[in-house]
Amino acid sequence: MKEIMTGNEAIARGAWEGGCHVAAAYPGTPSSEILENVSQYKEIDSEWSTNEKVAVEVASGASLGGARALAAMKHVGLNVAADPIFTMSYIGVNGGLVVITADDPGFFSSQNEQDNRWYALHAKLPMLEPSDSQECLDFIRDAFELSERFDAPFLFRVTTRICHSKTIVELGERTEVPIKPYDRDPKKCVMQPSSAKPRRYFIETREKDMREFSNNCKYNRVEWGSERKIGIIANGVSYQHAREAFEDMGDSVSFLKLGFTYPLPDKLIEKFASEVETLYVVEENEPYIENFTRQLGIKCVGREKLPAVDELNAGIVRGALRGSESAKGYSVDVVSPPRPPVLCPGCSHRGIAFALSKYKDIVVSGDIGCYTLAVMPPLNVTDSVICMGASISAGSGFSKAFRKAGEPASGKKVNKVFGMIGDSTFFHSGITGLINAVVNKSPVALCIVDNRITAMTGHQENPGTGRTISGEPTQRIDLVSLCVACGVKPENVRKIDPYDLKSMEKDIKDAYNADEVSVLITTQPCALIKDVQRKRANVHCAVDQNLCIKCKGCMRVGCPALSFRDGHIEIERSMCNGCTICAQVCPKGAISQVGEFND
Template sequence: MKKIMSGNEAIARGAWEAGCTFAAAYPGTPSTEILENMAQYKEIYSEWSPNEKVAVEVACGASIAGARALCAMKHVGLNVAADPLFTIAYEGANGGLVIVSADDPGMHSSQNEQDNRLYAPHAKVAMIEPSDSQECKEYIKYAFEISEKYDTPVLFRITTRIAHSKGVVELSERQEVGFKEYEKNVAKYVMIPGHARVKHVEVEERLKRLKELSNNTPLNRIEWGDKRIGIVTSGVSYQYAKEVFGDNASYLKIGFSYPLPDDLIRKFAAEVEKLYVIEENEPYLENYIKAMGISCIGKDIIPICGELNPDIIKTAFFGKQEKDKYKLNVAVPSRPPVLCPGCPHRGIFYAVSKYKDIVATGDIGCYTLGMMPPLNVTDTVICMGAGISAAIGFEKVYKMANRKGKIFGFVGDSTFFHSGITGLIDAVYNQSPIVAVILDNSITAMTGHQENPGTGKTLMGEITQVVDIYSIVKAVGVKEENIRVVDPYDLKATEEAVRDAYNATEPFVIITKQPCALIKEVQKKRAGKYLVINQDKCVKCKACLRTGCPAISIRDGKVVIDKNMCNACSVCQQVCKFDAIEKGGNF
């Protein structure tokens, strides 16, 4: 049977077909849908872990216990999980262990453009790269086999255009593999220095055997066409190269990309007139081929920055072609991402925006958009968790440099569980009077609404214990009198909390509690509710516009609220000094 599937869906399907019984991940674009799809298969235990390090460790445990286990994360997630990766590389796998890294060339939804292919040689693990959905499904099955046969974790590297592109996939049946026996083996599974020294030697031996495999696996293949141009390529770049050159070039398509197939590369290079490497971001293949003493052209013409597409390849090979295109003489306004209408983050950012000497260290989530005009609150965003920890560094230096100002750190609920807690412990332990604002919207919102330890539900839809943020904050030592829990739709209460926090001399926490306005139940509850502007009362002071709500605009000289977008959060109503904003619809 044929089905149209995204790469992420195909990975889940492939894992299921391979007899996988265990999956763990932390959500992150473009990897999120892998686990969402895994959870659809009843034979697989699937979980959202609090962060990627935990996800990989949980999967390591499952693999050693004998299950075929998969974990998935976005590229920066593998940085968080690098610690277990580098050591499980020594310990190897019992049940197959596959770690999916979804990179984001072009940074559609990421803070950097790191190329995680470089992790494979660094951690000394096998790596596989599919080029479309069908290969996602087939190669993931292969990855589990290799993992068990060669006793290695396998890094399965995809990119946004693999993860989020759909293509036709031929489905197969599931192969039940059950669980392997676990036998206690401390030399293999307890990495004390004495064992690790032995293991490192074994890892190097393993790499030699894997290189042998790389030269012979069907995942690395030559497609002969015109031999005047020879192209070495992997991942989605292969599809772009085929689009541009078709049969007018020969290809060495790399699907098994660590260790690389020396013999195959030499054979290919010897038979083509000119050798090119087409790859996104880092010159991973190119540097390797050059180090073999083979000359090739790669980053001389293909850019390192940004994602590739057929147009860029055409320009690189044939120069800029003038295309017959349409152009309108229209001044097109920009359309940056914005906090949604009714977003609960708006109230707290609005309250903080009134203080000109607050420095706001932000974090990864929808609330990164607290940086956008007209709110203009956020000063820094680095990585998950840094919202709280970077605030501490700021506070210490502000104090040493005798600068006036107060430091507020912002994290979401899911981010707090991910890596905000340790930052807060640091603030208490090292007595840093920062204000940590935990924006609890009861969901992992930006990646498309995933459950987290605070929502009371698991990935598999089971009801579970709620991990209570307030209790954690108290337990790490923030004094009760320095904690405020507020509804960010209640602007007065929110402003009072911000004022108390601003004046505090000890570590202080504000927890804003209000579910994301896009949660289905919330939308149902507020369906048909909206606010309207009473034009007789409106003096066009534009105070409501300064909340940055996309439902409010000026049309034909009047301030109006779009009733289809508004869900009556009432923040604008509280901002209006002229009582010009009134209830409409079915209250």
């Protein structure tokens, strides 16, 4: 049967067909839909793990216990999971183990553009790179068996354009594979010096076997053209771009298409290179294949012509390698105002961000989530964003620096450091930072903006929601008791209503004045949660034009439902959920909430 599927959907299908038993992931664009789709297959035990390291460890344990297992994450997630993958490379597997990394060339929704192919080289993990959805399905289906054959966890590397492009796939059926027997084997599974060293030698042998395989497998193939003037080595989606860039030359160009990219096939590359006049290497971001090719003493053209930054497309490849002029098009004399993503109308982060924006002598150490959007005008809240969980720990560092600085001769005088972190991000990696701040006496004020969902990545469950990935009720982790258990004094852990500016004032002031760690936990769920939308469907705010003095004070909260048109403040009813933040800042009481809440 044929279907058109995204790479992520095809990966899920391929994992199911390949007999996968256990799957774990932490959501992150562009990888999130992999587990969402995997969880639709009842034969696979799926979970949202608290973070990527946990996900890889769950999958690792499942593998050692005899199950075929996968873990999925975005590229920066693999940094979090780096610890287990490096040692799992030594231990190897029992049931097949696949770790999926979804990289983001072009920064569509990431804080950096790291190329995770280096992890394969660094941790000595075999790596597969599909170039369309059919290959996503086929490669991962095969990966479990290959993992068992080579006694190695596989890295499965995709990119945004693979994950989020739909291409046509031929579906197969599931091969039911029994759970492998488990026998205790400390020499293989307990990594301490005396057992790890022999495994280190094993890796060297495994490398040789796998390179031999890489030279002779179906995932790496030469596609000879009618001529040998131009030869192109390409991987992943870059192969598709390169194919299109040379499409008008018919079948004259030859390709070495690489899908098994660690270990790279030395013999195959040497043979291909020796038969073509000019050799190009087309790959996005890092010169991973190119460096290897050059180490073999082969001359090739790659990074010197192709850009190191951003994703490629066929036009870029054509322009860089063929010097072809780009096609002609249009330009219109219209300046389109920018349309960056913004906090939604009714967003529960708006109130707390607005309240913090009143303090001009604070630093807000931010984190990864929707609330990062508060950095933009008119709220302008957030001083730094590094990685998941850094709000509280980087905030501790900030406060140490400011304490040392004393009264600054120039620059901003900072009297307090706030951290801002979401519920899912706090469970992911904020807890250790909070304990650290308490124990090391860094008096940071942490705002846990708890909107009861992992919102930015499209509403996944997390430990605070009380539901598993399959929607089953489960233990809900209580943030207040968790923070108290982390050592924050009970009187310094406060719940605040981010829809009520007045009531938040005192708690924020107390946190500002505190000389020890304090935590403020917001209580309004994400406005996009279906149940929230249903409850608030008939509630909205309205402007009394007779009272409005057109001071535009309400516009300072940065809500896209508000506009100033034809001399009037207007509130778009279809967008507004009646959160009333705008009404609370109106000096004349001209805005009020109307309508009834649904039960």
